[in-house]
Amino acid sequence: MEIxxxxxxxxxxxxPVEHTLSPVIHNTLAGLMGHDLVYVPFPVQAGQVAQAVAGxxxxxxxxxxxxxxxxxxxxxxxxxxxxxxxxxxxxxxxxRTDGGYKGYNTDMEGLYRAMAGEGIRIGGERIIxxxxxxxxxxxAYLCAVKGADTVYLLNRTVDRARLVAxxxxxxxxxxxxxxxxxxxxxxxxGSGYLAIQGTSVGLAPHADEVVIGEDAFYEKVAVGxxxxxxxxxxxxxxxxxxxxxxxxxGLKMLLYQGIIAYELWNGQAVSEQDAxxxxxxxxxxxxx
Ligand code: ATR
Numbered sequence: 358m359e360i361x362x363x364x365x366x367x368x369x370x371x372x373p374v375e376h377t378l379s380p381v382i383h384n385t386l387a388g389l390m391g392h393d394l395v396y397v398p399f400p401v402q403a404g405q406v407a408q409a410v411a412g413x414x415x416x417x418x419x420x421x422x423x424x425x426x427x428x429x430x431x432x433x434x435x436x437x438x439x440x441x442x443x444x445x446x447x448x449x450x451x452x453r454t455d456g457g458y459k460g461y462n463t464d465m466e467g468l469y470r471a472m473a474g475e476g477i478r479i480g481g482e483r484i485i486x487x488x489x490x491x492x493x494x495x496x497a498y499l500c501a502v503k504g505a506d507t508v509y510l511l512n513r514t515v516d517r518a519r520l521v522a523x524x525x526x527x528x529x530x531x532x533x534x535x536x537x538x539x540x541x542x543x544x545x546x547g548s549g550y551l552a553i554q555g556t557s558v559g560l561a562p563h564a565d566e567v568v569i570g571e572d573a574f575y576e577k578v579a580v581g582x583x584x585x586x587x588x589x590x591x592x593x594x595x596x597x598x599x600x601x602x603x604x605x606x607g608l609k610m611l612l613y614q615g616i617i618a619y620e621l622w623n624g625q626a627v628s629e630q631d632a633x634x635x636x637x638x639x640x641x642x643x644x645x
Contacts, residue, residue, distance in 0.1 A: 358384075358387070358388060358393075358395070360395060361393070363393055364393050364394065364395060365392070365393060365394040365395075365419045366394070366395060366396075366397065366416070366417075366418050366419060367383060367394060367395070367396045367397075367418065367419050367420045367421065367422075367622055368396060368397045368398060368399050368413070368418060368421055368422070369396070369397075369398045369399065369421065369422040369423075369424060370399050370400075370401045370406070370409050370410075370413075370421055370422070370423055370424070370427060370431075371398075371400070371401065371422075371423060371424030371425055371426070371427060372400050372401055372402065372403070372425075372426065372427075373400060374398035374399065374400050374424065375398070375400075377398050377424065378611065378639055378642060378643070379396065379398070379422055379615055380396050380397070380398060381635070381638050381639060381642060382396075382611075382612065382615035382616070382619070382635055382639070383396035383615060383618075383619055384396050385634065385635050385638055386615075386616070386619050386627060386631060386635060389631045389634060389635075390623075390625070390627070390631065392623060394419070394623075401427065403426075406427050406430050406431055406434060407433070407434045410431065410434040410435075410451070410458060411434070413451075413458075414453070414457060414458065418453070419453050419622050420450065420451055420452050420453060420458075420618065420621065420622035421450070421451040421458070422449055422450055422451075422615075422618055423448055423449050423450070423451065423460075424449065428447040428448055428449055428491075429446055429447055429448075431448050431451070431460065432446070432448055432460060434458075435448070435451065435457060435458050435459060435460045436454065436456050436457030436458065436459065437454065437457075437459040437460070438459065438460040438461075439459065439460060439461045439462065441461075441462055441465060441466070441498070441499070441502060442460050442461050442462035444498050444502070444528055445462050445465065445494070445495045445498045447462055447464070447491065447495060448460030448461065448462055449461070449462055449463055449464050449614065449618075450462070450463045450614075450617075450618040450621060452621045452622060453622075461617075461618075461621060462495065463613075463614040463615075463617040463618045463621070464495065464610070464614045465495050465496070465498070465499040466613070466614070466617050467610050467611070467612070467613035467614030467615070467616070467617055468496065468499060468582075468584070468607075468610045468613075468614075469499060469503060470613040470616075470617065471605075471607075471609035471610045471612070471613050472582060472605075474609065474613075475603075475605055475609075477551060477580055477582065477605075479499070479500055479503040479504065479505050479551075480503055480504040480505070481504060481505070481506050482505055482506055482551055483505070483506050483507045483508075483509075483550060484500055484505050484507070484508045484509070484550065484551045484552070484553065485508075485509045485511065485542070485545065485550045485551070485552040485553070485577070485578070486500065486508050486509065486510050486511070486552075486553045486555055487511050487512075487539075487552065487553065487554050487555055487556055487568050487569070487593075488511075488512055488554070488555035488556035488568070489510060489512035489514070489517040489518045489520070489521045489536075490517075490555070490556065490557070492555045492556075492557075492584055493510070493512075493521070493553075493555030493556065494521045494524075494525075496553055496555050496584075497510060497521055497522075497525045497534055498525055498528070500533070500534075501525050501526075501528070501529040501531075501533045501534065502529070505533060506533075507533060507535060508533055508534045508535065509535050509537055509542075509545050510522055510534050510535065510536050510537065511537045511538070511539050511541065511542060511568075511569075512536070512537075512538070512539065513538075513539055513568070515536065515537065515538040518536035518537060518538075519536040521534065521536070522534035522535065522536040539568065539569055542569060542573075542574050542577070543573065545577060547577070548576060548577045548578075548579070549577075549579045550577050550578050550579060550580075551578075551579070551580045551581075551582065552577075552578040552580070552581050552582070552597070553582045553583075553584070554568070554581065554582065554583040554584060554585065554591070554593045555584050556568050557585075559583070559585055559588075559591040559592050559593055560585050560587065560591075561587045561588050564588045564591065564592065565592060566592065567591070567592040567593050567596065568593070570592075570596070572600065575596045575597055575599070575600035575602065576600055578597050578600065578602050579602050579603070580597075580602055580603050580604070580605075581593060581594055581596075581597030581598075581602055581603070581604040581605070582604075582605050582607075583604070583605070583606050583607055584607040584610060585606060585607050586606045586607040586608040586610075586611060586643060587643055589606060589643070589644045590604075590606065591606065594606060608636070608639055608640065608643070609636065611639065612632065612635060612636050612639060613632075615635075616632055616635070
């Protein structure tokens with residue numbers, strides 16, 4: 358593309374940002390959709406988030422993504438925050454408005470769109486969620502907001518599961534999250550569950566690790582969704598498949614969080630065909 362006087366700028370703030378795949382998503386979309394826009398990662402040092410956001414606004418930057426470790430801290434630098442992002446307490450997308458940026462959490466909307474695209478529903482469903490860290494906590498909120506019937510939240514540290522459940526149940530105004538220790542999966546009634554893997558266990562280079570390895574657990578799982586996409590097939594996914602279930606990695610979540618951010622910045626929907634082109638490029642990058 359040719360950069361000119363009217364080229365719009367979007368970017369990513371975080372630390373580190375060197376290995377991000379977001380430029381692939383946004384610069385590919387700009388090319389496909391004929392937008393005069395470029396997307397650039399900006400490493401931001403600790404203690405300089407507010408200056409970075411104010412500087413971006415002054416420079417007419419159209420939108421920003423926010424990554425680790427600033428997804429919570431950035432909320433204090435915004436003029437408004439979307440309801441879901443506010444509840445989760447994490448923002449990954451800033452959209453330029455009059456007077457400042459508004460924050461959104463497209464990570465969770467992206468997960469929701471990725472699952473919907475595979476025919477996976479949350480509304481009315483009984484779900485198993487592994488983990489109670491930052492990522493799993495956000496997924497628990499998503500499930501509550503999207504009307505899940507029950508979410509069995511399993512975590513190694515059961516107190517952490519209890520804290521997340523109490524917090525999400527209070528916000529939801531109903532007892533949707535049921536906290537459990539990992540070994541308590543035997544108490545989950547029946548089978549045919551959607552299981553979402555929201556821990557960091559199994560992430561490369563520890564590809565041979567899994568939170569729960571027992572067959573009896575996987576006999577309960579009809580669909581497994583791992584938030585990890587590196588390795589391409591996690592051990593969790595392998596075990597789900599070995600027991601006859603369908604399994605998905607987190608690359609479509611990454612794809613759609615970017616697509617939703619791009620749509621918010623440009624006020625225009627991305628076609629499914631363009632989404633698939635971007636997905637092909639991402640897959641090539643991480644899977645060859
Ligand atoms: P993130 O922000 O990526 O969610 P995190 O907040 O550090 O990262 O949370 C990591 C999650 O992985 C937690 O649920 C953690 O369980 P604990 O709360 O018991 O620490 C889980 N986890 C990490 N290593 C684990 C392991 N070896 N076995 C089981 N769970 C593990």
